[in-house]
Amino acid sequence: MTRSTDTIVAAATPPGTGGIGVVRLSGDEVPAIAEKMLGKLPTPRRATLAKFGDDTGQPVDTGIALYFQSPNSFTGEHVLELQGHGGPQVMALLVEAAVALGARRAEPGEFSERAFLNDKLDLVQAEAIADLIEAGTGQAARAALRSLSGEFSTAIEALVRELTELRVYVEAAIDFPEEEIDFLSDDALSERLERCRAAFDKLLGKARVGRVLRDGYQVVLVGQPNAGKSSLMNRLSGEDTAIVTEIAGTTRDILRETIDIDGLSVELVDTAGLRDNPDVVEREGIRRAREALERADAALWVRDTTNPDRSIEGELPEGIPTLVVWNKIDAAEPPEAGKHALNVVSVSARTGDGLDALRERIRRLAGYRNLGVGAFTARQRHVDALNDAAAHFEDGRAALAAEHAGELLAEELRLAQLALGRITGEVSSDELLGKIFGEFCIGK
Numbered sequence: 447m448t449r450s451t452d453t454i455v456a457a458a459t460p461p462g463t464g465g466i467g468v469v470r471l472s473g474d475e476v477p478a479i480a481e482k483m484l485g486k487l488p489t490p491r492r493a494t495l496a497k498f499g500d501d502t503g504q505p506v507d508t509g510i511a512l513y514f515q516s517p518n519s520f521t522g523e524h525v526l527e528l529q530g531h532g533g534p535q536v537m538a539l540l541v542e543a544a545v546a547l548g549a550r551r552a553e554p555g556e557f558s559e560r561a562f563l564n565d566k567l568d569l570v571q572a573e574a575i576a577d578l579i580e581a582g583t584g585q586a587a588r589a590a591l592r593s594l595s596g597e598f599s600t601a602i603e604a605l606v607r608e609l610t611e612l613r614v615y616v617e618a619a620i621d622f623p624e625e626e627i628d629f630l631s632d633d634a635l636s637e638r639l640e641r642c643r644a645a646f647d648k649l650l651g652k653a654r655v656g657r658v659l660r661d662g663y664q665v666v667l668v669g670q671p672n673a674g675k676s677s678l679m680n681r682l683s684g685e686d687t688a689i690v691t692e693i694a695g696t697t698r699d700i701l702r703e704t705i706d707i708d709g710l711s712v713e714l715v716d717t718a719g720l721r722d723n724p725d726v727v728e729r730e731g732i733r734r735a736r737e738a739l740e741r742a743d744a745a746l747w748v749r750d751t752t753n754p755d756r757s758i759e760g761e762l763p764e765g766i767p768t769l770v771v772w773n774k775i776d777a778a779e780p781p782e783a784g785k786h787a788l789n790v791v792s793v794s795a796r797t798g799d800g801l802d803a804l805r806e807r808i809r810r811l812a813g814y815r816n817l818g819v820g821a822f823t824a825r826q827r828h829v830d831a832l833n834d835a836a837a838h839f840e841d842g843r844a845a846l847a848a849e850h851a852g853e854l855l856a857e858e859l860r861l862a863q864l865a866l867g868r869i870t871g872e873v874s875s876d877e878l879l880g881k882i883f884g885e886f887c888i889g890k
């Protein structure tokens with residue numbers, strides 16, 4: 447049974463002209479509206495050639511009508527799709543006719559929201575629809591499709607099941623304290639705990655990569671003036687975006703270029719060189735550079751082999767993974783110390799030397815290693831909820847280890863489950879739903 451709702455209508459194809467344009471309706475009134483616009487209710491799931499008329503019986507277009515009877519439709523409600531000629535006037539007339547016959551114009555994401563409310567999709571899958579539509583690379587599109595088909599949701603559900611079993615076990619142990627065996631300190635429990643922890647780690651790793659696949663990975667280039675930050679960005683992107691000169695302090699504004707590294711969308715952010723005693727404009731540039739750093743996923747600290755600079759280490763925010771990039775190796779050798787360190791790469795923006803290695807390092811920094819099979823898209827919201835759940839789980843484990851406190855462990859496990867429930871939408875608020883579906887396009 448679906449809930450009883452008003453009937454919504456919207457063009458499902460983008461505004462503009464095209465060979466075909468689709469208007470979609472969903473709700474209780476669909477059969478009645480279909481009869482008025484088409485003269486009859488089409489057989490469910492059959493492509494039916496029909497004349498589309500307006501509320502007064504005037505013909506608007508001829509096309510294919512598709513009727514899906516509740517509950518066998520995208521939204522779970524009665525759905526009608528009118529595939530007409532893709533012109534903005536045709537679409538507008540069809541929408542207006544439906545409105546005159548009792549439908550209401552759909553809000554952004556309202557079709558998907560109804561699909562969610564009618565249990566056709568969980569929240570992760572509904573979000574994956576938007577992510578698939580907006581995917582910036584082929585990899586991201588494929589990953590979004592995996593989320594849409596439920597791979598991410600299944601992984602979450604498996605983890606929830608693990609937590610539930612663990613909780614049942616712990617609660618049983620608390621309820622029968624007189625049992626001779628102390629269930630709370632036996633190996634079976636610690637094995638389960640270990641298994642859960644491993645499952646958390648694995649899923650968090652995948653969700654982080656999924657987040658990067660969806661949102662892209664932002665890398666800020668910082669360093670002393672003249673180190674070659676702008677040259678490096680131009681070289682990596684193959685564009686001549688940034689001005690390059692031998693004058694220190696050339697770049698003042700923030701410049702951005704997006705590159706594709708094996709399907710990973712990386713946004714490079716070029717910034718003003720950091721130095722003391724800049725002029726007014728440059729000072730503002732440096733302020734912006736620092737601001738960009740705060741928000742970045744990673745930093746490339748570009749250093750000049752021909753002019754080894756003072757360290758700016760203290761100026762890099764903590765917690766942002768940083769790669770040291772020695773530039774201009776065509777002109778001078780990088781200093782021996784740290785040359786082979788893990789977080790150091792040597793390149794020449796002029797000749798292109800070392801850039802493949804640099805791209806590989808960026809890829810690895812993003813956790814984007816053995817991708818391909820099984821990657822799915824995720825959102826920051828999912829990563830946050832997973833982190834939250836993992837923190838409760840760890841608190842519970844710690845409480846058990848320190849105080850043998852089974853009740854505390856059980857409670858933390860419950861909170862961890864709740865946090866995971868927020869990801870799939872088992873636990874949701876109107877505010878959260880409004881925020882998620884409000885970002886969709888109209889007609890989706």
Ligand SMILES: Nc1nc2c(ncn2[C@@H]2O[C@H](COP(=O)(O)OP(=O)(O)OP(=O)(O)O)[C@@H](O)[C@H]2O)c(=O)[nH]1
Pocket residue numbers: 670671672673674675676677678689690691692693694695696697698717718719720773774775776777793794795796797
């Ligand atoms: N030999 C050599 N010169 C380079 C290389 N990369 C950059 N340069 C030169 O170094 C100078 C500074 O390059 P930029 O790319 O403007 O340096 P920047 O770090 O963006 O400098 P600011 O914008 O002033 O902070 C220019 O004259 C470049 O031609 C390189 O790999 N080898």
Ligand SMILES: [Mg+2]
Pocket residue numbers: 675676677688689696697716717719
């Ligand atoms: Mg520059």
